[in-house]
Amino acid sequence: xxxxLTILRRDLAQMFGGGRRGGAIxxxxxxxxVAMLFPFAVGPDPVLLARAGGGVIWVAALLAAILPLDRLxxxxxxxxxxxxxxxxxxxxxxxxxxxxLAHWLSFGPPLMIAAVPAAALLGIEGETLxxxxxxxxxxxxxxxxxxxxxxxxxxxxxGGAALGGLLLVPLAVPLLIFGAGALSTGGEAGLxxxxxxxxxxxxxxxFAGGAAIRAVREG
Amino acid sequence: MGAVRPRISLPRSxxxxxxxxxxPARFLRIARPLTPVLLLSGLAITAAALVYGLxxxxxxxxxxxxxxxxxxxxxxxxxGMGGWTAIAIASLVELVxxxxxxxxxxxxxxxxGAVFAAVCLATGSIWGRPAWGTWWVWDGRLxxxxxxxxxxxxxxxxxxxxxxxxxxxxxxAIFGLVGAVNIPIIHYSVIWWNSLHQPPSLGMGSSAMAAxxxxxxxxxxxxxxxxxxxxxxxxxxxxxxxxxxxARLRRKAxxx
Numbered sequence: 001x002x003x004x005l006t007i008l009r010r011d012l013a014q015m016f017g018g019g020r021r022g023g024a025i026x027x028x029x030x031x032x033x034v035a036m037l038f039p040f041a042v043g044p045d046p047v048l049l050a051r052a053g054g055g056v057i058w059v060a061a062l063l064a065a066i067l068p069l070d071r072l073x074x075x076x077x078x079x080x081x082x083x084x085x086x087x088x089x090x091x092x093x094x095x096x097x098x099x100x101l102a103h104w105l106s107f108g109p110p111l112m113i114a115a116v117p118a119a120a121l122l123g124i125e126g127e128t129l130x131x132x133x134x135x136x137x138x139x140x141x142x143x144x145x146x147x148x149x150x151x152x153x154x155x156x157x158x159g160g161a162a163l164g165g166l167l168l169v170p171l172a173v174p175l176l177i178f179g180a181g182a183l184s185t186g187g188e189a190g191l192x193x194x195x196x197x198x199x200x201x202x203x204x205x206x207f208a209g210g211a212a213i214r215a216v217r218e219g
Numbered sequence: 220m221g222a223v224r225p226r227i228s229l230p231r232s233x234x235x236x237x238x239x240x241x242x243p244a245r246f247l248r249i250a251r252p253l254t255p256v257l258l259l260s261g262l263a264i265t266a267a268a269l270v271y272g273l274x275x276x277x278x279x280x281x282x283x284x285x286x287x288x289x290x291x292x293x294x295x296x297x298x299g300m301g302g303w304t305a306i307a308i309a310s311l312v313e314l315v316x317x318x319x320x321x322x323x324x325x326x327x328x329x330x331x332g333a334v335f336a337a338v339c340l341a342t343g344s345i346w347g348r349p350a351w352g353t354w355w356v357w358d359g360r361l362x363x364x365x366x367x368x369x370x371x372x373x374x375x376x377x378x379x380x381x382x383x384x385x386x387x388x389x390x391x392a393i394f395g396l397v398g399a400v401n402i403p404i405i406h407y408s409v410i411w412w413n414s415l416h417q418p419p420s421l422g423m424g425s426s427a428m429a430a431x432x433x434x435x436x437x438x439x440x441x442x443x444x445x446x447x448x449x450x451x452x453x454x455x456x457x458x459x460x461x462x463x464x465x466a467r468l469r470r471k472a473x474x475x
Contacts, residue, residue, distance in 0.1 A: 149397060153390050157380045166376060167394065170369040171401050174408040197404060208397050211314070215389035 003090060004098050011102035024106035027064040028114045034060035035118035046123045053122030054132050054183040057115055061136060062172050064111065065143040069164040072103060072151040073213070082213055092217075093210035100148050100205050107147075108140035128183060131191070135179040138191050142175045142198030145205035152212035243459055246320055254452045261445030268439035276431050285349045288342050289432070294440040295339040298447055299364060302332020303395075303402060305451070306374065310395035313388065320455070322388035325395055326378050327454035331447050333371035340364055359410035366405050370398050 015024050038056045039049055076082060085095050112133055119129045150167045154160035174197050182190025272290035309325035312318045343361055344354050355361070378391040 153377065153394055154380075156386050156390075157384055159380060163373075163376055163380060166369070167373040170366045170373065170405070171397070173366050174401070174404045177408045177411075193408075197408075200400075200404075204397065204400060208393050212390055212393050215387040215393070219387060 003088070004094060007090075007095060007098050008102055011099055012105060015102055015106035024110055027067045027107060028110045030067055031060045031064040031111060031114050032118055032121075034063055035121055039121065049123045050128075053119065053124040054128055055180045056122060057118055057124075057132055058135070058139075058176055058180040060118065061111055061115075061140070062143065062169070062176060065107070065147050065172070066161075066165045066168055068103070068107065069147055069151045069154070069168070070161045072148065073099070073155045074151075074160075077155050077213070077216065082217055086217065091210065092213045093206045096148065096152065096209035096213065097206040100145060100202065100209075103148055104141050104144040107144050108136070111140060112136050131183050134191050135182050135194060138195035138198055139175045139179040140198075142194070142201040143172060145198070145201035146171050146175075148205050149201075149208045149212070152209035152216075155213070156216045243320070247456065247459065250452045250456055254449055254456065257445050257449030257452065261442050261447075261449055263442075264438060265442030265446060268435055268442055272435050272439065276435055285346060286432075288346045290435055290439045292339060292342040292346060293436055294443040295335040295342065296364065297440060298443055299332060299336035299339045299367060300402075301444075302328050302335060302447070303367065303370070303399060306332065306395045307399035310392035310399075313392040314396070322392060323455045323458045324451065325392060326458060327451040328447075329371060329375050329378065330454065331450045333368060333375060335443070335447070336364055336368040336371060340368065362409040363406045366409070367402065370402070374398065 035056060038052075042048060042052070082092065082095065085092070115132055115136060116129070119125065119132065124132070146168055150164045150171075153167070154164050157163065175194060178190045178193040178197065182188075182194065269290055272287050276287065276290075305328040306325045309321045309328065313321035313325065340361070343364070347356065347361075348354055374391060374394060377394055380386075381388065381390050
């Protein structure tokens with residue numbers, strides 16, 4: 001257990017340290033840039049922006065989830081970190097579960113904070129903002145889990161970044177439907193379904209990701 | 220925490236009957252004559268069913284002549300979904316038993332599956348123009364098929380990249396299984412999201428469809444399925460030939 005805590009501390013230090021991984025800040029800035037882009041594309045009409053804004057925030061979050069994929073596992077694989085873990089009898093599944101927690105902590109909460117200025121840019125407030133924040137809280141673990149699975153699958157491939165985006169988008173459709181759908185129905189049901197899908201994805205991710213890393217390591 | 224994984228033991232007869240086909244030479248001995256049989260019989264049955272559908276089936280009361288497209292639309296929709304089922308089963312066999320031909324079978328099913336999904340979308344769009352008055356609606360079942368097509372494209376791209384760069388064939392198999400877990404969720408989420416589409420007319424043991432349509436439809440499905448099987452076998456043979464050619468090149472390079 002203490003080994004896993006040490007790994008978690010190290011993962012978090014790597015992700016927040018702004019070190020080789022590029023830090024947690026880049027996806028958040030990208031998220032804000034997409035939110036800023038939308039009013040340029042459709043015009044600054046406040047009614048239109050307020051109506052579409054929640055969905056735009058969701059699409060921006062989904063796009064931001066693609067950005068960190070190619071740095072999520074690849075540096076550690078190149079350095080042989082996973083071989084070391086295997087030698088010590090620490091299963092890939094456990095390492096990936098810890099990495100999922102660290103990835104979400106560096107991705108989900110910063111995105112929820114950035115959603116506040118993004119909401120201001122798009123002119124959404126009050127109840128809609130509350131639903132967006134709750135939806136992101138329920139949905140970002142699922143986005144992080146899909147991202148981690150895709151990162152593990154493409155870790156050994158050179159053109160992994162573009163491929164990662166192509167693989168992530170269809171898998172993320174249900175999260176987007178229920179997360180953004182909660183905005184139009186205004187109900188708790190959409191949030192509950194988003195959270196349910198997130199939980200399922202978080203349960204799959206360690207096993208799928210661990211199996212993928214083992215397959216890459218064993219060649 | 221331990222690295223020891225339990226071995227799954229199987230009844231001997233099942234494992235041995237499956238691994239009888241692990242030998243590529245034995246697989247080829249069966250696949251080589253079977254490929255043209257499947258392709259030609261599939262072509263003949265499909266052609267007969269489509270000719271029947273186009274010229275002999277009665278026009279429908281509400282939709283008139285346009286309903287004839289169902290003889291292509293419905294079988295391709297079934298096989299578009301069946302293609303991923305084949306990928307999922309082959310991926311499971313690949314991951315659990317490391318069967319050497321399972322990876323080839325999964326890759327062989329991906330391209331025809333994607334083609335059937337694309338044909339289903341195209342015919343649905345053409346049918347939607349007279350029936351719903353528009354080429355495309357964001358209807359649940361259409362959207363579900365569109366997302367499935369993107370999953371196919373992703374799978375094909377991933378499997379291709381893995382093969383080019385010499386990665387493990389277990390990588391696309393894992394994606395195949397993750398996709399199989401997600402497809403029902405995607406399907407029901409987009410249906411709850413928005414649906415115009417009629418519910419399925421055919422269920423297990425019940426049919427809301429008139430007999431002349433039903434038999435033509437089943438014949439067309441049989442024909443398309445045979446074609447599907449023939450294409451999968453042909454693609455598996457092509458992939459095997461690729462592997463053998465590469466192995467021979469490597470051997471020659473070592474001799475020089």
